[in-house]
Amino acid sequence: MTDTRILLIDDEEEMRRSSAQALELFGLEVDTFSSAEPVLELVGYAFNGVVVSDIRMPGMDGMTLLQRIREVDPEVPVILVTGHADVQLAVSAMRAGVYDFLEKPFTVQHLAGIIRRAMDRRSLVLENRRLRAVAGKRDDIEARLPGRTQVMVDLRYKLRAIGAADADTLIIGETGAGKEVVARALHDISARANKPFIAINCAALPENLIESELFGHEAGAFPGALRPRYGKFEHGRGGTILLDEIGSMPFDLQAKFLRVLQERIITRLGSNEPVPLDVRFIATSKVDLAAEVAAGRFRADLLYRLNVATLHVPSLNQRQADVPLLFLQLVREAAARYMRSDVDVPPELITDIAERNWPGNVRELRNAADRFVLGLHGAAGDAPSPLEPQRLADKVAAYEKGLIASALAAHGGSLKPVYERLGVSRKTLYEKMQKYGLDKNPTSEALQDDF
Structure with a gap:
């Protein structure tokens, strides 16, 4: 745990300083902050540490900080502290995923014990992620970029x-x-x-x-x-x-x-x-x-x-086959964020989602998932109207265009690996690119560096 960080946020300087000094007597290294905003720059998927924050602060309060951290990584332990006896606030914090909730006054020994348990839990989470990546299983990168x-x-x-x-x-x-x-x-x-x-x-x-x-x-x-x-x-x-x-x-x-x-x-x-x-x-x-x-x-x-x-x-147009699964994942994330349970997505909605055009890409799709979870998907003017029924030939053409566009983007505009992977001749690929109005270069080839 030598690299474990404890981030302590409290807008009261005396409380912040005394808590940090007391925790250091228990062998814990603490970084202190007078506001919540700088902490968001330090917390990520690889963050090995614990966040301890007062709830009632000017600017971003502790509950908002908790929500923002959970958007980055829901498994970062956050301990919230309040000087107000508020049962409803404690319940809300627990539902929002707080690791623990403390009411002032508290003993530093009690806080240190909670921090140590949270540190052990975070270390276990990070180790499990590392082992999953080594074993070739779905890792954090795939979870964030599915x-x-x-x-x-x-x-x-x-x-x-x-x-x-x-x-x-x-x-x-x-x-x-x-x-x-x-x-x-x-x-x-x-x-x-x-x-x-x-x-x-x-x-x-x-x-x-x-x-x-x-x-x-x-x-x-x-x-x-x-x-x-x-x-x-x-x-x-x-x-x-x-x-x-x-x-x-x-x-x-x-x-x-x-x-x-x-x-x-x-x-x-x-x-x-x-x-x-x-x-x-x-x-x-x-x-x-x-x-x-x-x-x-x-x-x-x-x-x-x-x-x-x-x-x-890639845009969603270049990865159209991912849209249904991506929408379902965004619905699960929205349901957790809004504390909604048992959100079932009807098959006809999945079909409609897969056939729509999403010019706003993942951001627009996430908004649609949020609206669905909040029950707003049927509101007038809230979402695009379902597409008119398409002929089979139109659907096949749209699918073919998506495959070719995805392959072109994947190979940076190099045509040989594209027609070899798709199993067509170079002439056929050229004809289909011309038919669908596809350019071999997503950006200018002259200055492009695909690593």
Whole structure:
């Protein structure tokens, strides 16, 4: 248990400090936090530790933190503490999956005992996962990125290979396909798993503060900078930084970020002192970055430097055969999240789900699963209307198009392995691609690197 982490969150400084010092007397190493948000950057599937949190706090409270952690990994032990005698709150916490619930005042000896049992349980969970992976059974990556189609099998294979390599990675995929899930999985199977995972939405950064947000600043660097501040890059030291929708990064900032990628050094605004940066960068994009380069909106040298390894996350259209099983899994997850039991999905709904088009990909499918579990699937205008009955020829054509699109994505646009795997001639493959309007390259071949 040498690497086990105990994350203690309490907004009251005196309580936080005294609890940590007392737990350390019992031989437990504790990291303390005044708010819940930073903890979410440290908790993942590979997190070897326990979270102890006060319930009533400004900002994100303990119950919300519990729900957010369970979305990442439902088997992370969370111990909630409250100073209010509230039976209903305790019952709600237990139903939501809390490991244990404590009421103040409590003895530190009692808390230490609960923490040790939670540590043992977490260690057992992680060991069982490791053994299942070694035995070739369904592991955490497959649970988080389910699917039996070849494109998903290939994605999981590449992800496992890249994960341990610590290489900067570019993840390409449509909106809602699961790019951030892939990025988080890369972090969780890497040696950086117990370090921060910092997600930065490049499209949402305020233009007037973007450099300060990323690089940090010294006191007096600009009006209103009253004290020094770490930027998000520095805050992620030792861990992984996700640059979501990197194509939205302002062109002027791209040159500065390129220097960070190359030299792994940052300089805070208002300072001349370089700060070493030990991080792994993962970037995502829903747009063709090669086309952005051609349009003059993205730097070619930054693209070359970013895509040391590239992962393509397939759309649901490219893995249509996975939709029914994926929907059933999302229904089970939603039922657990909303504490609903015995949710049965009628066969006719599964058929309807499988035949629909899902432009919003997994995100849209998850919303549909949530609506079904909440009983809202029949509300007017809430979900797409069932498709009109299709002729058999139309269904066969749609299935054939999906198979070819999946094979093209799986082999990065290389045609030979596609027609060999599908058992057709090169001429037949060309004709069918032309018939269905399929392009052999999901992105531009000139700048594509499939690892």
